[in-house]
Amino acid sequence: MKVLVIGPGGREHAIIRSLLSDPYVREVHAAGGNAGIAQLVETHAVATDDPAAVTELAQQLESDLVVIGPEAPLVAGVADALRKAGIAVFGPSRAAAELEGSKTFAKQVMAAANVPTAMCRVATTGEEVAEALDAFGAPHVVKDDGLAAGKGVVVTSDGDEALAHAQACFDAGGSVVVEEYLEGPEVSLFAICDGRKAVPMAPAQDFKRIYDDDAGPNTGGMGAYTPLPWVPSGFVDEVMERVVQPVIDEMAGRGTPFIGVLYCGLALTSRGVRVIEFNVRFGDPETQAVLARLKTPLGGLMMEAAKGELDTNEQLTWSSQSAVAVVVAAENYPDSPRKGDPVTGLDAAEAVDGVHVIHAGTKLAEGRILSAGGRVLTVVGLGPDLEQARRRVYDGVGQVRMERSQYRTDIAARAARGEITPPQRTGALPVIGAES
Structure with a gap:
């Protein structure tokens, strides 16, 4: 085809x-x-x-x-x-893309489908934001209700910073969703959907903050890795049963069947799995890591979904290797990234065993590759385990030359050291959604 x-x-x-x-x-x-x-x-x-x-x-x-x-x-x-x-x-x-286009709509769908998520309040004024911040307490989570390319969320213990972010959204003509903070490690899970059925892909974890140790502002994502050795047994089945299929059923029941990728941003809390957000397309940079391990032909899978012919009895096949993806970003990303710098060393990076380079914000000009966006490249490393994949990917990143570039040095580091442990569940999982 x-x-x-x-x-x-x-x-x-x-x-x-x-x-x-x-x-x-x-x-x-x-x-x-x-x-x-x-x-x-x-x-x-x-x-x-x-x-x-x-x-x-x-x-x-x-x-x-x-x-x-x-x-x-x-x-x-x-x-x-x-x-x-x-x-x-x-x-x-x-209509189905409103699951990402409006966080308020997504919360309404989750409430109707009995999907576990964070408590939230929708706010259109500073007074409403202040009341919600007081109700939920710190850390504060304030999200732009519309599309924001992964950068419309502020998570902070500083109430003034939270209020300022909300006001910036109001000034732009939008509204915000204020949520309770979900404590626990985050997981990204893609589900391929055909409107009635869904097939899960391998879970991944991404890194939103610009600097090491999760410091600095949120970005569109600075790196990712898969698989997740610390995820509990049965996690994917639970997400498919409690989150994905109920949402697919709810959307079909509304006459707006969901076809494509449902990206589930999840938190593993002491009260169980909670939905942080939905996206309606492959997440970036998780896609770079996940697809590096996928052995099932992607085109055939996408066509089956497009035609409503997914076979949920057929399991996707995956490489046994681990994949680590590291974003090389421009100076001043995520605010006003510097552009137009030559990008070199890509052949040397790809000469590293198990490494390939994915372009994001690049362009060709007079035979040269130049930076043309905030996230310029993603370097992906494959290895028999996370530690070796990390070693290879950072060897590859070290070959890339771009003036004043920046990248995180800790992608998948804690997982490779076995330092991530989901919290022990404290009891039955209640369904928590928007407050009345």
Whole structure:
């Protein structure tokens, strides 16, 4: 089949890389793209959040399947336009994409589906925020209700900082969701969904803060690793039973079936698994680590989901190796990242055993690769265990040259040392959602 992938980032580069290894995929094209994607497939300049423009391109290319990577085209209704034109799409409709487009909507769906999540209050004024902060106590969690590319959340013990973030969201015309803080290690789980059924992928853990030891502001993600040796037995089955399938059933019951990837951001608390957030697409940079281990052909899996034909009895197959992904970011990321710097040493990085480089914010100019975004590259290392994967990936990162770049040095370090232990459950898990 011929596949068109929509999106310009590291997630899309990783998806394309996997699709090209699928024996059932004969041709891949990219709408958007970056310097790394352009080295693999033909790229096409198009407004990726324009439903008509993307549909026209898919028709011109005679695409059998369109894979939509980022959240913005999904919320803009690109999948709806493609389906109306009779083209198979891996990605939810505009209505289903509200699971990410509105945190308030997601909370409503979780409440209706009896899915365990954090208590929350929706706020539109500073007074409402202050009341919610007092009610839940510190640490404070304040989330922009709309899309924020992974950077719209503040977790802080400083009440003034929490109020300031909420006010910035109000000034931009939005609202916020104030939540109770969920204590416990976080897990990302992708579920491939066909509107009625779902198949889980391997759990991963990402690192949102910009600096080592989880210091500094939230980013779109500075690294990830998989598998998670510390996750309790039966964890994935529990998430599928208590979170994913109820949400899939609820969305289908509303007449807005969910097709694509449901990203579940989860916390393992003393009261059990709780949902932190949903995304409606592959997470970045977890995708780079997860897909590096996937052995099941990705294109066939996506087409089955797009057609509503997932076989939930067929288990996905995975490499026994561990994968660690480290983001190389530009100076001043996540605020106002520096752009236009030459990026070199990529061949040397990929010459390291078990290492490959995924491009995110890069572009080609006069034969040179230049930085063009905040997260510029993700270096991925594979090894027989986390410690060796870490050693390889940081050997690869050390070969990359970009002026004033930054990266975390502690991705997967605690897991490799066996220092992560989920809290002991204290009793039955209550369902906690939005307050009345």
